[in-house]
Amino acid sequence: MKVLLSWIRDFVDVPGTPEEIGERMSLRGLALEGIEHHDNDAVLDFDVTANRPDCLSMMGVAREIATAYSLPLRAEPGAGSAKAEPYISEMLGPITLPITIEDPELCRRYVAAVADVTPGPSPDWMQARLIACGERPISNVVDITNYVLLELGHPMHAFDLARLRGPAIVVRRARPGEMLTTLDGKRRTLDPDILVIADAERASAIGGVMGGADSEVSNDTRQIVFESAWFKPQSVRGTSKRLGLRTEASYRFERGADLTAAGRAMARALSLLEATGAGCRRGPVIDCYPAPYEERHLVMNPASIQRLLGMPVPDPDTERILSSLGFGVRELGGWQASMPEASTPAGQSGHGWHLQVPAWRVDVVRPVDVIEEVGRHYGFEHLPRTFPGIEEPPPPSDPRIARDVRARTGLLAMGFSEAITFGFIETAAAAPFVGDSAPVALANPLSEKFTTLRPSLLPGLVDAVGINRRRGRRDVRLFEIGTRFSPLGETRGAAAAWTGLASPEHWSGGQRDVDFFDIKGVAEQLCALMGVAPQFASTSTSFLVEGRAAELRVGDQRIGVIGQLDSAIAEHRDLPGDDPVYILEINLDLVSALAPPGTRFAKPLPRHPSVVRDVSILIDDSLSAETVRGTIRAASAETLVGVREFDRYQGKGIPEGKVSLSLRLTFQAPDRTLTDIEVQTAMNAIVGALAQQLRAVQR
């Protein structure tokens, strides 16, 4: 809300520079958004919060300033004269203008007056004020409605009387399919959820939102009808949203206008009309006010203020602040103050206040709303800095947090940097990763890039790798820990992507690009860290290269997947297809469910030495290492504690279709030192089994 300082000073003699006023008011609930300096004047732009429609005016802001500075507030010129005016509900005499409110719930009050006008520009001072506050001057009549809106916060409208058929004014719901061309020139189709101001035949304005082009005041207008009404916030808001039409009027009505202000606004408009020579009222002011405003009352005591704020506010300050804001304040005796909501567990003694809530304070409903008023004008700067006491120790934190930290630490230590990508991605990017379930689509995505909730962390990571590649970085290792979405719900995953060199470039050489076994090693380490030892089984998925893809299984559960990213997907995501990208993703929620619970006790160190034997065999290269390992394990006594492949060779000296595999076997017994003969017997059994079952030839 832009307010002109000189206009504010019509109502309150506030001292100080615009900066000082802005700073002080920021601490009182009107946050300063900016200052524009003019000659000897300034426009202060305040951020008026959604609960304070009363501050969308000079008068409202002036009232806040008067309270903040403990200064008196002057009424607008002509105020008070409105009250003396005897309102009647229908105009008699030279002009007959019957007014009917068909829906008194949506329009609780309709004040109208007819005036003879001489169209022309409004006076310079008025134009200058409107321009300063961001309004465009249009004509003397229209400018008066805008001036009153800015000054008092109450929206008004002017119709060209000659254009109203009847003439009559009917406040009613629009008929199905009824058409109206609004002031912005748009032809709109209305429906019965929309309240209109109609003449005897058809709609001429959308109530509380915008007037109609047909009844617009023009240079030929000789007589106008001023409207000052009250429309129901929810109705105006609904209409404004549905029509996509937000105006200064709808902005105020949808937040809640002051029902009692309609008459004051009319009086001010009529007095401005005469003062500026734009015209003069003809006949009385009509006030259709079927159900007058009912005063709202609250009871509050000082103890409730202290209970919520944590600081005492002296009674005279409370009374001064509330009176200045327009509350009717009446002191109550001890027992009267202890109404239910005002009571405090500690001490009912003392007095309290009976408060009459000002009509413009639509936000004040409960005693707590009044406590806020007292607190903010007494000043949050007076609040002590205290800390909440602990009544009982809080329960433990979400176990996912510590678990995710563990996964993160492992991945960081393995050289992966932490990425964060968006939770929604393009439908096309998600498609290969969705699997059997349906993707989770957004109903109102902002752009095509954010249409689907990610089924996997991998598409986002692949795109992040792509960004790095396009910016000239070939070696990229990234991981992300985050939420994946499916129709069944949310799961937390950890994913990693690796492209480029397997180890950082070094002058000593020995560089090679990342391969399958690098990412498998990461998966093995990560799983070990998370407490599971998965089996790796070959798999076939649309996003991984056939033959370089494995799924991680614990029991019959699939906990994750590793492999080389399909080159078509890589190219589609703008990654060079010839540099492989290796990826991994595991389901952390599943891993935590499968990891054995409880404390793991430390194992004692072995007391007896181990014996190591190497064996090299020639086998069919179609046999997997796992088969070989399995055969060895099945053939050995329990003294075999370790089997590890340490060399695998194909090429010169090895027949086609064969592979030379070297394994290191470790034997150990917990209760004795193994003898040579024991170990040799075990080795013979192993070599025998390999020869017999796998037709392995020892080299």
Add this chain to the structure above:
Amino acid sequence: MSVPIDPSLGHDRALALFREELAAICTDAELQALRNRWVGRKGSWVAAFMDLVGRATPDEKRQIGRQANELKRAVETALAEREAVLAVSRRPAGAVDITLPGRAPLLGHRHPLSLVRDQVQEIFTRLGYQILEGPEVEDDYHNFEALNMPLEHPARDMQDTLYLASPRAPSGAHSAEVVARGQRPIAPQPLTLLRTHTSAMQIRHMEQHEPPVRLLVIGPVYRRDNLDLTHTPMFHQVEGLVVGSSITLADLKGTLISMATALFGEGQDVRFRPSFFPYTEPSAEVDIRCIRCAGSGCAICKRTGWLEILGSGMVHPAVFEYVGYDPDHVTGFAFGMGIERVAMLKWDVDDIRLFYEDDVRFLEQFGL
């Protein structure tokens, strides 16, 4: 390159020539060659001077002899010094060039948002808070309605919402429990959305737990915002909630100011000022002095000298009523802060999109 041996140039000139040649010496071999050329038994400069002494007249002999000896001494001293210097830089057998770069194991780098998150978590763990996470897909009830924002509430405009194409049954066992406690029944939720703030988790927690409550929720939230310098459609929030028999606004102020100082440094000027949120009353925002201009006014702070970092307030009685707490017996405070905003201010990052590009050159600037 070197001047031919010529003792007639005299002692001073000869010494000057020697110093020039010495300056160019880098290796032991060069030093040995220089030694031979100047003080060798035969064919050296000093030897030539000595020959001159032999051929000189008795009168000259004394002077030339002294100059020849002085030259010899000066050259030998300088050579010895240089030899000592070279010896120091000489590598022992089997030594490596320790100035070559090491083979550094690759360490990953932390994401700045994750660092801020941890820092906030650490601050509140110290203050005895329980740290929680909640669902990112929410229903309208928990995200808006129970936070005192019914369907037509204007405050909903503050948070433009992303909805799911197919609604989902509300998750969690909230309804039965709250109904069992005699509170208002919850209507079935037709709207499934991405949570617009972590405040939704407040409701879920209070529905299932009796006071006291002392928790912190951290996680991603979503709004229908276009990508620009200061907006992303997903960002991260941290949310605090404390409910007990005597929680006050002063407690909130103390807590938030101490958090702001912990995040931005001891000397940081902080202010606590009134604001509005539908789910708190009174409401307050915390500002810090503009990091860029220190309060003198700049584009970052819109010339106000202050930067808002979070919203907060005393839990609105209506919210307590929604979750079945008695506002006559408990009070509470809540606050919510954007992690991105803190990270931007802390590290002077002027484009929020950098956090979501994951350019390794950006990430590498942050530690482990």
